[in-house]
Amino acid sequence: MDDAIGTPTDDSTDKLVHCPVCDLELLATAINSHLDNCLQVKPIGGVAGKKRRLSSPEDSGMSESTQPLKRLSNAPNFPLFHKPKSSDGPSEEPSFAAQSSRTPDSKNKHAESHMPSNSDCPQKQGNWLLQSTSLIQGDQPKEKSLAEKLDGKPLADKMRPCSLQDYMGQNKVLGENTMLRTLLQSNEIPSIILWGPPGCGKTTLAHIIAKNAKNNNNRFVTLSATSASTNDVREVIKQAQNEQRFCKRKTILFVDEIHRFNKTQQDTFLPHVECGTITLIGATTENPSFQINNALLSRCRVIVLEKLSVEAMEAILMRAVESLGIRVLSEDQQPGCSGSNVSETAMYVEQKALTTLAHLCDGDARTGLNGLQLSVQARLAAGKDASNHDMVIKEEHIKEGLQRSHILYDRAGEEHYNCISALHKSMRGSDQDASLYWLGRMLEGGEDPLYVARRLVRFASEDIGLADPLALPQAVSAYQACHFIGMPECDVILAQCVMYLTRAPKSIAVYSAYGKVKACLKNHKGPLPPVPLHLRNAPTKLMKGLGYGKGYKYNPKYSEPVVQDYLPPEMKGIKFV
Numbered sequence: 001m002d003d004a005i006g007t008p009t010d011d012s013t014d015k016l017v018h019c020p021v022c023d024l025e026l027l028a029t030a031i032n033s034h035l036d037n038c039l040q041v042k043p044i045g046g047v048a049g050k051k052r053r054l055s056s057p058e059d060s061g062m063s064e065s066t067q068p069l070k071r072l073s074n075a076p077n078f079p080l081f082h083k084p085k086s087s088d089g090p091s092e093e094p095s096f097a098a099q100s101s102r103t104p105d106s107k108n109k110h111a112e113s114h115m116p117s118n119s120d121c122p123q124k125q126g127n128w129l130l131q132s133t134s135l136i137q138g139d140q141p142k143e144k145s146l147a148e149k150l151d152g153k154p155l156a157d158k159m160r161p162c163s164l165q166d167y168m169g170q171n172k173v174l175g176e177n178t179m180l181r182t183l184l185q186s187n188e189i190p191s192i193i194l195w196g197p198p199g200c201g202k203t204t205l206a207h208i209i210a211k212n213a214k215n216n217n218n219r220f221v222t223l224s225a226t227s228a229s230t231n232d233v234r235e236v237i238k239q240a241q242n243e244q245r246f247c248k249r250k251t252i253l254f255v256d257e258i259h260r261f262n263k264t265q266q267d268t269f270l271p272h273v274e275c276g277t278i279t280l281i282g283a284t285t286e287n288p289s290f291q292i293n294n295a296l297l298s299r300c301r302v303i304v305l306e307k308l309s310v311e312a313m314e315a316i317l318m319r320a321v322e323s324l325g326i327r328v329l330s331e332d333q334q335p336g337c338s339g340s341n342v343s344e345t346a347m348y349v350e351q352k353a354l355t356t357l358a359h360l361c362d363g364d365a366r367t368g369l370n371g372l373q374l375s376v377q378a379r380l381a382a383g384k385d386a387s388n389h390d391m392v393i394k395e396e397h398i399k400e401g402l403q404r405s406h407i408l409y410d411r412a413g414e415e416h417y418n419c420i421s422a423l424h425k426s427m428r429g430s431d432q433d434a435s436l437y438w439l440g441r442m443l444e445g446g447e448d449p450l451y452v453a454r455r456l457v458r459f460a461s462e463d464i465g466l467a468d469p470l471a472l473p474q475a476v477s478a479y480q481a482c483h484f485i486g487m488p489e490c491d492v493i494l495a496q497c498v499m500y501l502t503r504a505p506k507s508i509a510v511y512s513a514y515g516k517v518k519a520c521l522k523n524h525k526g527p528l529p530p531v532p533l534h535l536r537n538a539p540t541k542l543m544k545g546l547g548y549g550k551g552y553k554y555n556p557k558y559s560e561p562v563v564q565d566y567l568p569p570e571m572k573g574i575k576f577v
């Protein structure tokens with residue numbers, strides 16, 4: 001038979017059947033693949049889509065009988081017989097294995113990850129970046145201006161990496177052969193607690209894990225412990241159970257700021273993490289040993305993320321700068337040296353400015369990126385009236401940008417010492433307003449409250465001492481209270497202590513007396529004199545026999561004042577106080 005498609009192989013399969021769509025007679029063995037393709041051309045109900053009409057047999061010059069065969073190689077198949085390729089499908093996303101090579105130049109590869117493949121990726125949603133670059137061929141969308149690119153969500157959100165390739169730093173936990181990477185590559189996602197300082201990438205890592213998990217047909221649900229109630233948690237768990245029962249899909253639950261959940265809420269997770277209904281990814285800036293209950297903690301792996309290094313921060317900033325189309329000027333370069341069209345308005349940033357920003361943001365990528373955004377926006381505003389087209393972001397602009405958002409405070413650098421010194425001196429001078437101002441400068445700039453509290457303990461003794469013996473317990477209590485409560489609530493505790501110490505009477509008697517002791521010991525020439533025998537303890541017979549404790553007058557036994565030497569004879573008469 002001329003029209004039959006396929007070759008009979010045995011008696012049971014050489015039966016002829018009619019295609020229900022095109023009425024073609026063909027072998028039973030070939031009906032499925034024929035139908036697949038036939039339906040692409042002639043969907044049941046007869047209404048072909050707009051695209052299909054454009055490539056109708058008449059348009060293509062193909063006869064209806066040959067069309068299905070021609071389409072076999074590249075036509076998408078009808079979902080009845082083949083799984084659809086969704087935008088989340090594994091085939092469209094690089095797996096962790098594919099993402100595994102995080103080389104130092106990975107920051108240069110971000111254009112790859114900007115290809116529109118997943119709607120979860122912030123850079124891809126709304127195409128803010130794509131519209132500004134030439135990644136899309138053919139119908140070029142109108143290029144966005146720099147101001148437009150900065151509009152809307154904060155730059156830090158827009159730049160959130162979608163893959164490990166763009167995830168900088170954290171090599172201790174994500175480098176080659178680390179436990180986490182191995183687990184992720186094998187799609188074994190354990191319940192984990194990501195613990196690290198603000199802006200170090202906890203949420204970002206959770207999103208990357210989730211994206212990979214979605215590719216592997218898992219559900220990803222997020223909750224913020226700051227707003228979710230116990231009922232919300234129960235609802236998520238109920239849905240997770242249904243998904244597991246009916247769709248055989250696992251649920252990954254990301255809980256941001258998990259330390260803010262109370263004990264009951266944390267307990268709600270327990271059995272479900274235990275039995276695998278949900279895989280929990282918690283993020284916290286607080287020490288999980290204190291903030292997360294032990295039972296939950298023992299069911300999760302704690303992954304400690306660190307502040308981002310200056311190098312990682314530079315890479316993150318560089319990626320943002322490139323995405324925004326800002327050109328980087330090294331020390332010996334001038335604006336316009338790239339040979340670009342001079343009539344175009346160009347934005348430049350000095351390499352030094354980026355390095356300064358990377359240092360100042362204290363390993364917090366959000367601070368760094370938002371600081372960059374502020375500086376660029378400030379330059380754009382300043383450049384509106386200027387006749388010169390080129391705008392250059394310099395170090396001072398970066399600092400200015402950070403100051404505006406009250407974050408210019410280099411915790412590791414000079415500013416840290418300058419501010420604590422100013423606080424100490426203001427308290428010594430009993431100036432309450434100045435003392436509070438310097439305290440505020442440090443705390444609002446992100447200083448560690450425990451560092452400030454430790455300095456107050458020292459001040460209580462050094463500058464107040466016995467003039468007010470309650471100053472020291474005040475300061476120690478403030479330290480403990482800060483330890484229990486943490487920022488931001490502990491700010492007022494420190495303020496109370498600072499005001500107490502500022503108002504207290506001052507005395508450096510203890511401080512200077514002890515200073516003299518240290519000087520005496522330091523300047524002593526020759527061997528230090530031995531402890532006089534009568535002052536020595538004599539716990540054993542031998543020591544007693546050697547004369548230890550001999551002649552010592554036990555003061556409580558005497559009603560009259562005791563005359564006795566307490567210093568070595570060489571030191572007799574020395575005064576420290």
Ligand SMILES: Nc1ncnc2c1ncn2[C@@H]1O[C@H](COP(=O)(O)OP(=O)(O)OP(=O)(O)O)[C@@H](O)[C@H]1O
Nearest residue numbers: 156159160167168198199200201202203204365366
């Ligand atoms: N390791 C990283 N690599 C690249 N970009 C990062 C990295 N870490 C953070 N970022 C950038 O900083 C932004 C903020 O990071 P993220 O929200 O992940 O921090 P976080 O640790 O969860 O902070 P918080 O505790 O304050 O919620 C991200 O949107 C991203 O742009």
